Amino acid sequence: MTPRLPLRLLTLLASAAAFCGAAHAVDFKSIGAAPAVLYDAPSEKGRKVFVAPRGMPVEVVLSYGEWSKVRDAGGDLSWVDSKQLTARRMLVVTVASTRLRAAADENAPTVMTAEHGVLLELTDPVVSGWLKVRHRDGVIGFVKATDVWGD
Numbered sequence: 001m002t003p004r005l006p007l008r009l010l011t012l013l014a015s016a017a018a019f020c021g022a023a024h025a026v027d028f029k030s031i032g033a034a035p036a037v038l039y040d041a042p043s044e045k046g047r048k049v050f051v052a053p054r055g056m057p058v059e060v061v062l063s064y065g066e067w068s069k070v071r072d073a074g075g076d077l078s079w080v081d082s083k084q085l086t087a088r089r090m091l092v093v094t095v096a097s098t099r100l101r102a103a104a105d106e107n108a109p110t111v112m113t114a115e116h117g118v119l120l121e122l123t124d125p126v127v128s129g130w131l132k133v134r135h136r137d138g139v140i141g142f143v144k145a146t147d148v149w150g151d
Helices: 004-023
Strands: 027-031 036-039 048-052 057-064 067-071 077-081 090-093 097-101 110-115 119-127 130-134 140-144
Touching: 048 077, 057 090, 110 140
Parallel strands: none
Antiparallel strands: 027 057, 036 048, 036 077, 057 067, 067 077, 090 119, 097 110, 097 140, 119 130, 130 140
């Protein structure tokens, strides 16, 4: 084997990875109105690995028939019946606590503080690193995109 072959192979793999990354849009969804069982395989015969609470955000990595392979905020992969997912965009606070601001500005007044693990509904997309969100109590504000997962 010539020394060039590994270099060619690496170049080919790097190109393929770049192409796949650019062609794949991130698809976030949330667990629907009821908790959902997550499995290690795309079947109810698979091992149950977790019961996901209502509203938990997930990233859909792959769809296979009636099943979706999803990634959670911790990076774990599992399978869920696609009917258990909703397009409603929920975010989870990933830092110890974050402040919801009245405007998309670090100096804007705080309207609420949300602790780690709190779910927030995404109401508007990212604007200069800020997300407009709604808490289940109806409080609306802006949160730093780096403080949440699911966007």
